[in-house]
Amino acid sequence: MPLDILVGAQWGDEGKGRMVDLMAAEADYVARYSGGDNAGHTVHVGDDIYKLHLIPSGLVRPHTIGLLGNGLVVNPNTMLDEIMQLQQAGIEVGPERLKVSHAAHMVTPAHVALDRAQEHSRGDDLIGTTLRGIGPAYVDKIARHGLRFGQMLDEENFADLVYKHTEAANQQLTQIYNAEPLDAQVVAAEYLDYARNLQPYIADVSAIISEALSDGKIVLAEGAQGTLLDLDHGSYPYVTSSNPTAAGALIGLGVGFRDVHRVVGVAKSFQTRVGEGPFPTELEGEIAGRLRGTGEAHWDEYGTTTGRPRRVGWLDLVLLRYAVRVNGLSVLALTKLDILTGLDPLKLCVGYQKDGKIYKDLPMGPADLSGFEPIYEELRGWNVDISGARTWEDLPSAATAYIQRVESLAGVPVYWVSVGAERDQMVVIG
Ligand code: GDP
Ligand code: IMO
Ligand code: MG
Secondary structure, three states: OOEEEEEEOOOOOOOHHHHHHHHHOOOOEEEEOOEOOOOOEEEEEOOEEEEEOOOOHHHHOOOOEEEEOOOEEEOHHHHHHHHHHHHHOOOOOOOOOEEEEOOOEEOOHHHHHHHHHHHHHHHHHOOOOOOOOHHHHHHHHHOOOOOEHHHHHOHHHHHHHHHHHHHHHHHHHHHOOOOOOOOHHHHHHHHHHHHHHHHHHEEOHHHHHHHHHHOOOOEEEEOOOOHHHOOOOOOOOOOOOOOOOHHHHHHHHOOOHHHEEEEEEEEEOOEEEOOOOOOOOEOOOHHHHHHHOOOOOOOOOEOOOOOOEOEEEOEEHHHHHHHHHHHOOOEEEEEOHHHHOOOOOEEEEEEEEEOOEEEOOOOOOOOOOOOOEEEEEEEOOOOOOOOOOOOHHHOOHHHHHHHHHHHHHHOOOEEEEEOOOEOOOEEEOO
């Protein structure tokens, strides 16, 4: 009856999609538990590249069932679009293979408009959101006037609720942000249409998982975003509006503690971030260019959701150790080791210095990173192509030394190391 939870250990885009795809080979159910279509998860199988924002990446494996838990904010338009895209790619997705919780919240055009207006009004202090309406949708949830998927089942009232919701948002849009109002009639009609299409997908996801676990099935919780984007534990206020950390999976799926088997953290072999906020090991110049890539390859560091160039830097072990702590990570998957090929020396941030004091851990969490200067340890690089490595023995000694140093500083074992974007470009250690 195991529940495995997979989380991003950094600022998102760690390669969760490809790790979910790997673990889904053994899973029966794959469940998203937080966030919405702000995520962008890539799965690369042969010539096919899937970029999924909402539907669990595990659905690329044909034997799985996908779940969208109560912790999500779901844009119904994206959900229907992705179902269609997958079907066009020959992956059967219908109500028998995909369920959304009756308690999941909806993202509406009003949320998207508010996200845009709020970012605009922040001026230079913007967060750099994905502009998918995620923050405003969670605000409505917390304020207890959000729209939930269960309400789609009552068509007559639903259209009215969407109408009133849009009109209320229009007040904010016009009076606070000086922005254009939305046509509430049009939005209500659009959402009624979505409701008619999505009704067969609505279910009690918590009950489905509970039954699956008692039947001995394997459930994989697919994290979105990353630990440092967590609303409570991340680099606040430059965070998302949900809890991507492991405990968020329990709340966001309606599962208890008893069934948790492993918590797998996915970390890139270096550090990236998209959007604003502190980044102590950030690099500019030639090495940054090498880590980021030119944008020609799909794995280059340009946002899967927004196309923005990602900020890049050396791997930060202070922050990784923090991710191990707040998620209770059991093991790590280290991705994109191939990208470090040809860089010599390599650097790992092993501590910080501030006002003449040395810190091995952050005194007040990652929200206050200003003034913390990284202390680096240098390691040897390697120059041979590692993208064909499949076993520990295939890796050059400098690469195994890098992995072992990461393990020892993070305090948990590295079970997987990926050396290319394709499904089989993986060294399994654990
Ligand atoms: P996610 O949001 O955590 O699922 O990650 P993204 O899909 O947004 O970004 C990760 C990118 O790196 C994708 O383009 C992946 O195909 C790619 N990728 C994952 N693992 C590797 C790897 O080991 N090597 C290379 N070169 N690319 C990888
Ligand atoms: P995956 O699942 C990287 C970032 C945004 C912004 C902040 C808030 O692909 O790892 P939001 O739209 O959520 O209100 O934006 O969070 N962000 C991500 N960065 N990967 C993601 O998802 C992200 N989802 C949100 O760039 O800084
Ligand atoms: Mg991503």
